[in-house]
Amino acid sequence: MERRRPPQTEEGWYVLHDFRSIDWDAWRNAPERRRSQAIEEGIDYLASSEAVDDAAEGESATFAVLGHKADLLVLHLRPTLADIDTLERRFEHTALAEFTExxxxxLSVTEVSGYMSEDYFDEDAEVEDTGLARYIESRLTPEIPDSEFLSFYPMDKRRGPEDNWYDLPFDERAEHLSSHGDIGREYAGRVTQIISGSVGLDDFEWGVTLFADDPTDVKELLYEMRFDPSSSRFAEFGRFLSARRFPPEHLGAFLAG
Amino acid sequence: MERRRPPQTEEGWYVLHDFRSIDWDAWRNAPERRRSQAIEEGIDYLASSEAVDDAAEGESATFAVLGHKADLLVLHLRPTLADIDTLERRFEHTALAEFTExxxxxLSVTEVSGYMSEDYFDEDAEVEDTGLARYIESRLTPEIPDSEFLSFYPMDKRRGPEDNWYDLPFDERAEHLSSHGDIGREYAGRVTQIISGSVGLDDFEWGVTLFADDPTDVKELLYEMRFDPSSSRFAEFGRFLSARRFPPEHLGAFLAG
Amino acid sequence: MERRRPPQTEEGWYVLHDFRSIDWDAWRNAPERRRSQAIEEGIDYLASSEAVDDAAEGESATFAVLGHKADLLVLHLRPTLADIDTLERRFEHTALAEFTExxxxxLSVTEVSGYMSEDYFDEDAEVEDTGLARYIESRLTPEIPDSEFLSFYPMDKRRGPEDNWYDLPFDERAEHLSSHGDIGREYAGRVTQIISGSVGLDDFEWGVTLFADDPTDVKELLYEMRFDPSSSRFAEFGRFLSARRFPPEHLGAFLAG
Amino acid sequence: MERRRPPQTEEGWYVLHDFRSIDWDAWRNAPERRRSQAIEEGIDYLASSEAVDDAAEGESATFAVLGHKADLLVLHLRPTLADIDTLERRFEHTALAEFTExxxxxLSVTEVSGYMSEDYFDEDAEVEDTGLARYIESRLTPEIPDSEFLSFYPMDKRRGPEDNWYDLPFDERAEHLSSHGDIGREYAGRVTQIISGSVGLDDFEWGVTLFADDPTDVKELLYEMRFDPSSSRFAEFGRFLSARRFPPEHLGAFLAG
Amino acid sequence: MERRRPPQTEEGWYVLHDFRSIDWDAWRNAPERRRSQAIEEGIDYLASSEAVDDAAEGESATFAVLGHKADLLVLHLRPTLADIDTLERRFEHTALAEFTExxxxxLSVTEVSGYMSEDYFDEDAEVEDTGLARYIESRLTPEIPDSEFLSFYPMDKRRGPEDNWYDLPFDERAEHLSSHGDIGREYAGRVTQIISGSVGLDDFEWGVTLFADDPTDVKELLYEMRFDPSSSRFAEFGRFLSARRFPPEHLGAFLAG
Incomplete structure (x- = not known):
């Protein structure tokens, strides 16, 4: 068995999905003054994080998480890991943090790979002003869309004795992903995705974050993809988390039920 | 390996199975006044949730859970995820929530798929007044039956190298599910089911909720199904939770032991 | 692949294995008065549960659990799930519960299956007074033996691509189980078993509870069975818990170390 | 597939590996008087357990555990499960227990099996005074060696569709274990082992406890064994815990850092 | 199947990756005096650990961990397990420990194996002053590089029925690892690694610690390696933890957010 050719990749912003649970007992029992301060400092943290929204500085957004796994998701994209580290610890020093665990x-980083955009990696200089260059840029320094619904899950490519993604020839992998991408394109305008790599950063190889106004569009897209060999034979999925976006200034309403 | 044809699906109500444990130590030690308030606000939450019972607005029901995994199950079906989100957080603001974790x-959403009802998807307009349309409606906006016993479990279809559901031709999958449905029909009147899809919403692909007056009818049905290839070769089951329904106004008796 | 014929089953009593840990810190620090009350109410709960010992009403027994997984096991068999539900919650209202988690x-239910006793299922009326009928009865409404040692574990039958129990012809399964039963019979008088089904009730398909005065008899029996194909090829085991029986009136001594 | 012949086994002492974490916060904050009492009662418990050191009564030893999994290991070998049960609960009534979780x-029991010593099982009476009998005795009622380092792990033999230990003919298994034992013998004087069976007692089939003055001797032994088919094809390992022995009277120094 | 030849190994320093979470609630609520003391004693512990930096005594370094798995990583390399044990428990007696869990x-130990350096093991005496000897020394008593980013993960070599590392002939394993090493060498100057063995010491067979200034260099290296058969067919990875180095004297700034 020979060593297979890896795709080239280029990385953009680091991504932290920061999931927190609210300690509702503490919240209910806290005096009004401390709750007001928590809301104020929480809005301040979230709003100032989200205010950093141009391509040089990153993006942030706030979500309410459905079910028992968490209550709050703060999603951060930033150019350096130091930025992410700072944001993560700064949260702990807000009065809101006292009511969260x-x-x-x-942890991941946005990436494009040479499967889909070999031209980009081959002839870097000449594509700079083309649509491809703009596409690459939109993948590496993405805008978080305004959609209401978010679905997040980490995933690996399978390395089983029969179905081993990493033992497929480059062209076969590229073909699989091209076919996979075709499905995604049918959902353009309904579902937006941020694909980030996490080899060496976190437990799985990729994080996938999908955005849509209608959650059933995400369900339909992922269900259709599951019948595509790149998923049916080669994908191993981790946990799935579902969330709904809210603007920082609605934090008080979120906490009030 | 080619991409297989996915079934069409249509989705109805979002479904939240909200499992909670009672903090019995806190309950025993709470003053009578706080316990009364918890019961009152709990009944109010549960009864008003259950009062929303027509097909436009959703359904809710309350159950006592057997064993150590949880004590209370509140089952909500609602037209939007926003409704579910609100119900979930509203619970946290009742005095009852102080005694629960x-x-x-x-999280899932009721679905019908084109395996069983291709006509529905093919000739939408013409089936509107037929039995099929009524059947579809009963699946998408189901009534929670009055049965005493509930069994809930999430499940996936297997994607192994030998037994890969997502690599079967459409017709083979449809045949499997038709045969599977035949078993279910033998239990008509004894076991009622709510099938909800959760691809992209939660960790498994489906949630299955079965209702019966006699728990051994559920056991017999699932055991018979386990010998059917769609289960024996293709099903991967998650945890199973068993519960018994009680009317909201019995909450005080439930908490009193 | 065809649908295989399931065995007929008949169910008897519902079974709850209720494992609890003692909060030894709370126990050591509790005033004598509260400890006495806990012992008194605990004995009352356990003794009255165990007093229900005829075939119409069920059985209960109390055990000290070895190792860190739990400290106390209360084993209940009752005719209805409502009985089990009541017993489970009644425990929480004893003063003893304050010192346990x-x-x-x-959760399971005693069962006999048509593999071993097809006659019973085929010619119900005529076997009523025979030894077979008495055997069936002893399986469905078993007495908890007086043995000192108990071993409990849940198990599934394997559904792998090569070794798939649910894809074996009925006769092959019956032969496997007959051969398996032969081993058990060699241990008659030394090891007693309660087999209960839990499809749809709890996470595995069966619970197995073995009783013996000498724990090495259980070890020897299970080790011998592991070489029998119905275990070596087809069994998937969950956790194992070991416990020693004690009479309710020894609860004080149990808690005193 | 036929039923394979199990080896005969003989059991000796029951073995409890009792791992505990120190609650360092509570320890740091406790008044000197309570700490002194904890040390005193702890030493008393450990020293009196270890004092029971002849072949009729059992063995005990105390260890500091490396890493986050635990801090303290008390290893007990005793003739009856009742002895083990008593020791386990007696610990909870020392002042030291307040600072541990x-x-x-x-839970396991020392065993010898007929693979290695068929003569013993075949001609019991005649081997009584031979070296074999003394060897058997040393396995069933072992002395805990004075070595500084201990490594503990539980393990199963694999029952996969290709590599199924329990489906091998007796002679093949005996040959595997003989070859495996040859490796162990090369480490005589450097690594000592206690093999105990736990089928029906705890989650795995065996517990392995290795003792050495130099931890790299254990590493080298296990690494060499991993290339032997009885490990490379047939072993499934659980968690590994590493610990260093200390005499009970050093408990105060252990707790002082 | 025959027993395969294991490589010779030589071990150097014991390695403890000690991951701790900060109890931010306690930290925020602590009086200034206790926080100052925690910072002072923490710096003292970390700085004195790191001060031990020559090849006879070991190495230590301090890191901020990204994400929810931990907040602080203290990495210790020391000549004896007793040194590691002492350092681990000494931490618990600093005022900083009160704010950590x-x-x-x-737990592992640095190692070199005979795959890559057979000469070293064959002709020990003659290589003492060569580059090989210096290389071996740098692996057994490594310096922790000054890089900003650290990635840690434990791993096993697979023992599956098709892909079984431990059943490969020695030369095939050596060839795999030589090819694997070639990839690593391409990243010289960008990524530094410490490979430590943990057979018999902790749950996996090896710990891998990678250091780089740019985290995407680690990602690129590991992604490229994943296409190499020694990873794609034979590696089983555990959890991945990402961290950023900081000097002990920045502990106050780290805790201040």
Whole structure:
């Protein structure tokens, strides 16, 4: 068995999915003054994080998480890991943090790979002003869309004795991903995705974050993809978390039920 | 290996299985006044949730859970995820919530698929007044039956190298599910089911909720199904939770032991 | 692949294995008065549960659990799930419950299957007074033996691509289980078993509870069975818990170390 | 597939690996008087357990555990499970227990099997005074060696569709274990082992406890064994815990850092 | 199947990855005096650990961990397990420990194996002053590089029925690892690694610690390696933890957010 050719990759912003649970007992029992301060400092943290929204500085957004796995998701994209580290610890020093516990997290970095955009990697200089260059840029320094619904899950490519993604020839992998991408394109305008790599950063190889106004569009897209060989034979999925976006200034309403 | 044809699906109500544990120590030690308030606000939450019972607005029901995994299950079906989100957080603001902790949950959405009802998807307009249309409606906006016993479990279809559901031709899958459905029909009147999809919403692909007056009818049905290839070769089951329904106004008796 | 014929089953009593951990810190620090009350109410709960010992009403027994998984096991068999539900919650209202936390549990129901006793299922009326009928009765409404040692574990039958129990022809399964039963019979008088089904009730398909005065008899029996194909090829085991029986009136001594 | 012949086994002492974590926060904050009492009662418990050191009564030893899994390991070997049960609960009534939590445990019983010593099982009476009899005795009622380092792990033999230990003919298994034993013998004087069976007692089939003055001797032994088919094809390992022995009277120094 | 020849190994320093979570609630609420003391004693512990930096005594370094798995990583390399044991428990007696909980850990020992350096093992005496000897020394008593980013993960070599590392002939394994090493060498100057063995010491067979200034260099290296058969067919990875180095004297700034 020979060593297979890896795709080239280029990385953009680091991504932290920071999931937190609210300590509702503490919240209910806290005096009004401390609750007001928590809301104020929480809005300040979230709003100032989200205010950093141009391509040089990153993006942030806030979500309410459905179910028992967490209550709050703060999603951060930033150019350096130091930025992410700072944001993560700065949260702990808000009065809001007193009412939260860390429930989960995922660390990754936006990436494009040479499967889909070999031209980009081959002839870097000449594509700079083309649509491809703009596409690459939109993948590496993505905008978080305004959609209401978010679905996040980490995933690996399978390395089983029969179905081993990493033992497929490059062209076969590229073909699989091209076919996979075709499905995604049918959902353009309905579902937006941020694909980030996490080999060496977190427990799985990729994080996938999908955005849509209608959650059933995400369900339909992923269900259709599951019948595509790149998923049916080669994908191993981790946990799935579902969340709904809210603007920082609605934090008080979120906490009030 | 080619990409297989996915079934069409249509989705109805979002479903939250909200499992909670009672903090019995806190309950025993609470003053009578706080316990009365918890019961009152709990009944109010549960009864008003259950009062929303027509097909436009959703359904809710309350159950006592057997064993150590949880004590209370509140089952909500609602037209939008926003409704579910609101119900979930509204619970936290009742005095009852102080005596509970979130033990588990499952998020899904009722679905019908084109395997069983291709006509529906093919000739939408013409089936509107037929039995099929009524059947579809009963699956998408189901009534929670009055049965005493509930069994809930999430499940996936297997994607192994030998037994890969997502690599079967459409017709073979449809045949499997038709045969599977035949078993279910033998239990008509004894066991009622709500099948909800959760691809992209929660950790498994489906949630299955079975209702019966006699728990051994559920056991017999699932055991018979386990010998059917769609289960024996293709099903991967998650945890199973068993519960008994009680009317909201019995909450005080439930908490009194 | 065809649908295989399931065995007929008949169910008897519901079974709850209720495992609890003692909060030894709270126990050591509690005033004598509260400890006395806990012992008194605990004995009352356990003794009255065990007093229900005829075939119409069920059986209960109390055990000290070895190792860190739990400290106390209360084993209940009752005709209805409502009885089990009541017993489970009644415990929480004893003063003893304040010193315990739920560590684990298992819900199942005693069963006999048509593999071993096809006659019973085929010619119900005529076997009523025979030894077979008495045997069936002893399986469905078993007495908890007086043995000192108990071993409990849940198990599944394997559904792998090569070794798939649910894809074996009925006769092959019956032959496997007959051969398996032969081993058990060699241990008659030394090891007693209660087999209960839990499809749809709890996470595995069966619970197995073995009783013996000498724990090495259980070890020898299970080790011998492991070489029998019905275990070596087809069994998937869950956790194992070991416990020693004690009479309710020894609860004080148990808690005193 | 036929039923394979199990080896005969003989059992000796029951073995409890009792792993505990120190609550360092509580320890740091406790008044000197309570700490002195904890040390005194702890030493008393450990020293009196270890004092029971002849072949009729059992063995005990105390260890500091490396890493986050636990802090303290008390290893007990005793003739009856009642002895083990008593020791386990007696610990909870020392003042030391207030500063510990149960982190893990393993229950097993020393065993010899007919693979290695068929003569013993075949001609019991005649081997009584031979070296074999003394060897058997040393396995069933072992002395805990004075070595500084201990490594503990539980293990199963694999029952996969290709590599199924329990489906090998007796002679093949005996040959595997003989070859495996040859490796062990090369480490005589450097690594000592206690093999105990736990089928029906705890989650795995065996517990392995290795003792050495130099931890790299254990590493080298296990690494060499991993290339032997009885490990490379047939072993499934659980968690590994590493610990260093200390005499009970050093408990104060252990707790002082 | 025959027993395969294991490589010779030589071990150097014991390695403890000591991961801790900060109890931010306690930290925020602590009086200034206790926080100052915690910072002072923490710096003292970390700085004095790191001060031990020559090849006879070991190495230590301090890191901020990204995500919810931990907050702080103290990495210790020392000549004896007793040194590691002492350092681990000494931490618990600093005022900083009051604000931390143990989140994870990994115990291993630096190693070189005969795959890559057979000459070293064959002709020990003659290589003493060569580059090989210096290379071996740098692996057994490594310096922790000054890089900003650290990635840690434990791993096993697979023992599956098709892909079984431990059943490969020695030369095939050596060839795999030589090819694997070639990839690593391409990253010289960008990524530094410490490989430590943990057979018999902790749950996996090896710990891998990678250091780089740019985290995407680690990601690129590991992604490229994943296409190499020694990873794609034979590696089983555990959890991945990401961290950023900081000098002990920045502990106050780290805790201040």
């Amino acid at each position: 860390r429930a989960d997290s995922y | 979130r033990a588990d949950s499952y | 739920r560590a684990d549990s298992y | 149960r982190a893990d445990s393993y | 143990r989140a994870d850990s990994y």
